[in-house]
Amino acid sequence: MPTTAPAAHALGDVTASDSTLRRFLHGLPGVDAVGLEARAASLGTRSIKTTAKAYAIDLAISMVDLTTLEGADTPGKVRALGVKAVHPDPTDRTTPTTAAVCVYPDMVAAAKEAVAGSGVKVASVATAFPAGRAALDVKLADVRDAVSAGADEVDMVIDRGAFLAGNYMKVYDEIVAVREALGSSARLKVIFETGELSTYDNIRRASWLGMLAGADFIKTSTGKVAVNATPANTLLMLEAVRDFRAQTGVQVGVKPAGGIRTSKDAIKFLVLVNETAGEDWLDNHWFRFGASSLLNDLLMQRQKLATGRYSGPDYVTVD
Amino acid sequence: MASVFEYAPAPESRSVVDIAPSYGLFIDGEFTDAADGRVFKSISPSTEEVLSEVAQAGEADVDRAVKAARKAFEKWSALPGSERAKYLFRIARIIQERSRELAVLETLDNGKPIKETRDADLPLVAAHFFYYAGWADKLEHAGFGASPRPLGVAGQVIPWNFPLLMLAWKIAPALATGNTVVLKPAETTPLSALFFADICRQAGLPKGVVNILPGYGDAGAALVGHEDVNKVAFTGSTAVGKEIARTVAGTRKKLTLELGGKGANIVFDDAPIDQAVEGIVTGIFFNQGQVCCAGSRLLVQESIRDELLDSLKRRLSTLRLGDPLDKNTDIGAINSAEQLARITALTEQGEAEGAERWSPACELPSSGYWFAPTLFTNVTQAHTIARDEIFGPVLSVLTFRTPDEAVAKANNSQYGLSAGIWTEKGSRILAVANKLRAGVVWSNTFNKFDPTSPFGGYKESGFGREGGRHGLEAYLAPSSPEGER
Numbered sequence: 001m002p003t004t005a006p007a008a009h010a011l012g013d014v015t016a017s018d019s020t021l022r023r024f025l026h027g028l029p030g031v032d033a034v035g036l037e038a039r040a041a042s043l044g045t046r047s048i049k050t051t052a053k054a055y056a057i058d059l060a061i062s063m064v065d066l067t068t069l070e071g072a073d074t075p076g077k078v079r080a081l082g083v084k085a086v087h088p089d090p091t092d093r094t095t096p097t098t099a100a101v102c103v104y105p106d107m108v109a110a111a112k113e114a115v116a117g118s119g120v121k122v123a124s125v126a127t128a129f130p131a132g133r134a135a136l137d138v139k140l141a142d143v144r145d146a147v148s149a150g151a152d153e154v155d156m157v158i159d160r161g162a163f164l165a166g167n168y169m170k171v172y173d174e175i176v177a178v179r180e181a182l183g184s185s186a187r188l189k190v191i192f193e194t195g196e197l198s199t200y201d202n203i204r205r206a207s208w209l210g211m212l213a214g215a216d217f218i219k220t221s222t223g224k225v226a227v228n229a230t231p232a233n234t235l236l237m238l239e240a241v242r243d244f245r246a247q248t249g250v251q252v253g254v255k256p257a258g259g260i261r262t263s264k265d266a267i268k269f270l271v272l273v274n275e276t277a278g279e280d281w282l283d284n285h286w287f288r289f290g291a292s293s294l295l296n297d298l299l300m301q302r303q304k305l306a307t308g309r310y311s312g313p314d315y316v317t318v319d
Numbered sequence: 320m321a322s323v324f325e326y327a328p329a330p331e332s333r334s335v336v337d338i339a340p341s342y343g344l345f346i347d348g349e350f351t352d353a354a355d356g357r358v359f360k361s362i363s364p365s366t367e368e369v370l371s372e373v374a375q376a377g378e379a380d381v382d383r384a385v386k387a388a389r390k391a392f393e394k395w396s397a398l399p400g401s402e403r404a405k406y407l408f409r410i411a412r413i414i415q416e417r418s419r420e421l422a423v424l425e426t427l428d429n430g431k432p433i434k435e436t437r438d439a440d441l442p443l444v445a446a447h448f449f450y451y452a453g454w455a456d457k458l459e460h461a462g463f464g465a466s467p468r469p470l471g472v473a474g475q476v477i478p479w480n481f482p483l484l485m486l487a488w489k490i491a492p493a494l495a496t497g498n499t500v501v502l503k504p505a506e507t508t509p510l511s512a513l514f515f516a517d518i519c520r521q522a523g524l525p526k527g528v529v530n531i532l533p534g535y536g537d538a539g540a541a542l543v544g545h546e547d548v549n550k551v552a553f554t555g556s557t558a559v560g561k562e563i564a565r566t567v568a569g570t571r572k573k574l575t576l577e578l579g580g581k582g583a584n585i586v587f588d589d590a591p592i593d594q595a596v597e598g599i600v601t602g603i604f605f606n607q608g609q610v611c612c613a614g615s616r617l618l619v620q621e622s623i624r625d626e627l628l629d630s631l632k633r634r635l636s637t638l639r640l641g642d643p644l645d646k647n648t649d650i651g652a653i654n655s656a657e658q659l660a661r662i663t664a665l666t667e668q669g670e671a672e673g674a675e676r677w678s679p680a681c682e683l684p685s686s687g688y689w690f691a692p693t694l695f696t697n698v699t700q701a702h703t704i705a706r707d708e709i710f711g712p713v714l715s716v717l718t719f720r721t722p723d724e725a726v727a728k729a730n731n732s733q734y735g736l737s738a739g740i741w742t743e744k745g746s747r748i749l750a751v752a753n754k755l756r757a758g759v760v761w762s763n764t765f766n767k768f769d770p771t772s773p774f775g776g777y778k779e780s781g782f783g784r785e786g787g788r789h790g791l792e793a794y795l796a797p798s799s800p801e802g803e804r
Binding site for chain 1: 322323324325326327328329434438589590591592593594597598637646647743763764
């Protein structure tokens with residue numbers, strides 16, 4: 001799948017200078033927080049049953065970036081995760097594989113080996129994840145490490161400090177630099193850490209900033225702070241990718257991460273995708289869930305739909 | 320609309336509500352036939368299925384009900400406020416307990432989506448009773464004198480668009496203030512009022528305090544014209560409202576009218592666009608636009624007209640029209656054949672006068688009364704569809720250039736019930752809101768209701784306020800013995 005090139009042409013030269021970029025980002029329509037959250041809540045009341053539920057659960061499984069990002073990660077742990085990604089439910093081989101496994105750069109090789117030949121991608125966080133507080137050289141070295149170990153996708157974090165200080169060009173330049181370091185082989189996910197950006201206006205600005213700089217995916221969060229993916233911030237980012245494609249013709253993916261644990265939640269997010277960005281995004285090339293425990297709940301719900309009864313946590317694998 | 324993610328049917332169960340094949344009038348605590356034995360059928364507008372046969376009140380029944388209410392008034396008004404509050408709290412709790420049943424019933428009888436009856440109508444109905452229950456023992460502190468008194472018998476006539484909610488708006492403040500009630504629900508939606516009668520019995524409300532008379536306009540006219548009624552409250556069309564005002568003129572009856580509207584929803588170029596689109600949709604498509612305070616005129620700043628219309632059309636294409644009992648339905652049925660004919664006639668007139676009509680691709684069910692969400696562009700102040708209340712899912716789009724022009728156009732209407740302002744600029748919200756002649760002005764939202772907030776109109780949208788502390792005033796006489804007739 002070819003990666004998308006930085007595509008600012010349709011938007012003229014908004015990234016020509018710090019001031020043009022600032023004017024553009026601050027000229028985006030504001031977000032009314034009450035209205036945004038009400039819309040997300042209202043879509044959350046959609047009732048997804050029977051055939052629609054079966055479709056949604058399989059789609060959600062295929063969109064999971066099965067993640068382990070712990071200090072205690074070992075090659076053994078990562079191998080187990082890789083096997084799980086390839087065969088989420090060993091009792092039912094019709095279960096789709098997950099989209100990817102997501103690990104730290106030094107675990108990419110182990111992950112690659114575990115998923116070899118399956119089509120499951122290996123995503124690596126990089127750029128001094130999760131804080132992103134390091135020199136650009138260090139961040140780029142981190143990225144090159146991941147790519148040379150075979151990462152198909154890189155999940156970078158933006159410099160939230162620079163963003164909050166209003167230094168948008170610095171954030172932009174860093175994303176562009178990472179994009180270049182990736183070459184054309186890997187796809188780039190840009191993590192905003194929405195919980196630290198705090199306001200919806202900031203999240204909208206960050207979304208456009210990331211897309212202008214060439215993100216293949218915009219991603220809510222690291223999973224390492226108090227507030228991670230929410231229906232409202234994901235809805236907002238879905239509006240951003242929808243509008244960006246309308247203006248530039250370039251489609252960008254969305255990845256909510258952190259805090260999505262149940263099938264019910266995942267289905268609500270898919271409803272947001274369906275009714276906001278539209279069905280072009282209902283594919284793991286354009287939408288992902290960054291999650292670890294979500295997969296087992298999806299599998300239990302899948303078994304329930306197939307057999308008519310709940311099995312229980314001992315009937316899905318613990319990895 | 321075929322989609323890869325097709326939502327399977329998700330119907331709310333009909334079995335939670337048990338509709339009897341026939342219902343009587345509710346007078347003096349008992350269900351009874353009409354004096355002349357007349358009945359009428361209540362049908363489900365989404366399928367045209369007959370739901371039940373209901374006794375049809377006539378003049379003799381009105382007289383009987385008013386007498387029962389008069390008789391009950393003496394004891395009811397003499398109860399301490401805290402005792403009346405207990406009944407109201409009890410009614411509110413029963414409504415909450417039976418809310419699923421009542422939501423399904425209302426959806427069947429009215430045609431509106433279960434999503435709305437479940438998430439809007441019923442919670443608001445209970446909230447109204449809770450709110451006014453709280454006032455019942457605090458009337459001395461409401462600002463209407465040291466010991467305000469009830470008026471007597473209230474004759475109340477309500478519309479079909481929010482049958483149970485309009486009942487709550489009328490009955491809750493009337494009972495809290497010590498009045499007794501004779502209420503006539505609309506002829507197309509009598510059932511939830513009759514279930515409410517049952518709730519009154521379940522709550523042990525004394526006989527005669529609430530009387531429910533299903534019927535047509537003649538029963539309504541007899542009620543508002545009855546000489547022993549002290550207070551008339553009406554919600555409905557401006558034409559009928561004027562008739563009532565003429566009937567009541569020269570009597571000592573107190574009158575409140577909540578009539579039509581042609582609400583302006585004003586979107587400035589600095590609005591939060593995505594939320595404004597939601598607000599426009601809520602403003603005109605909530606309850607199929609059959610809302611007196613609907614935002615039926617969209618006034619959009621010309622500089623963002625095209626962008627906003629693109630977003631709005633894209634959003635309308637996602638609206639789900641169909642079985643009102645399906646939990647995923649956004650747009651239900653029009654309440655009656657008569658209303659559908661009115662909407663159809665006015666939209667045809669819109670086209671004939673040169674406005675441009677647009678609807679999303681949308682399949683209408685083969686039986687029942689349905690109208691696709693519709694918007695008209697190239698509408699000016701001179702078009703009938705910009706002036707007359709359509710009371711349906713039809714939005715007229717007009718443009719303006721400056722805030723002054725927006726205000727002038729918004730106010731250029733015989734009505735003055737509601738308005739909306741969309742801008743991220745707080746100072747503009749305040750400046751514009753102060754100049755709008757509308758009883759309710761929403762900013763960066765629309766069609767939000769709360770029992771604590773007064774609601775009512777300017778100009779031909781009526782007078783008097785319902786809801787909030789203000790809503791008590793219509794049912795109280797100041798401290799002097801003026802309340803005695």
